[in-house]
Amino acid sequence: MTLEEALNFAASLPGGERSKHYGQPAAKVHGHAEVSTGHEPDSSFVLLIDRGDVEMLMATEPDTYWQTPHYAGYSAVLVRYEAADDDRVRTMIGRAADQARAKKPPRRR
Template identity: 45%
Template sequence: MRDWDDACATALALPGVAMDPYYGVPVPKVAGKPILAPGREAGSFVLMVSSVEKQVLMATDPDTFWQTPHYDGYAAVLVRYGTPARDRIVAYIERSWWDRATPALRAQRGDGQRP
């Protein structure tokens, strides 16, 4: 991801995603649930993932996926902009969407499988 706009555009390309307030800031949401949010730390955004996925991502690519004490214990990981992991980041944005989307929205996507 190059920047926040790039991350949002990726999420907004998925069925049913719209920008909606989250703690007063517009973020991509599906079924009323955020997929990602701007990071409190410069140069990163927050991606909602399961706690298990978070640990795997941070262990396998700490240059891209990381956290600060603020995010410790939350099912969300910080993602640095500008790393070469674009395909992996896109895949996890799609997984975050899948975990929050309704069955009808999943059917619109057409593949029926969790990314």
């Protein structure tokens, strides 16, 4: 799955929209980023999902879901473009969207 495909899928979910996150292309749900470009744009995109899910994804599919030290300890996991199972990636994007919808709207500055 390419970044563009991930962004389009995420933006198509209820409450989703194309936006920016730290100045980079992203998809947000109710103002919360769920998919973004990240720091490894040549190989992966970032999925912002609960830390428990991050740990589970890296343990079960380390060839697809991974982190650099930059993301360690945060609710973010890198997703390789050549993921073996695009359906699971879409499921995880959907889960991230569900988690974003459950959060309070971000404060506007």
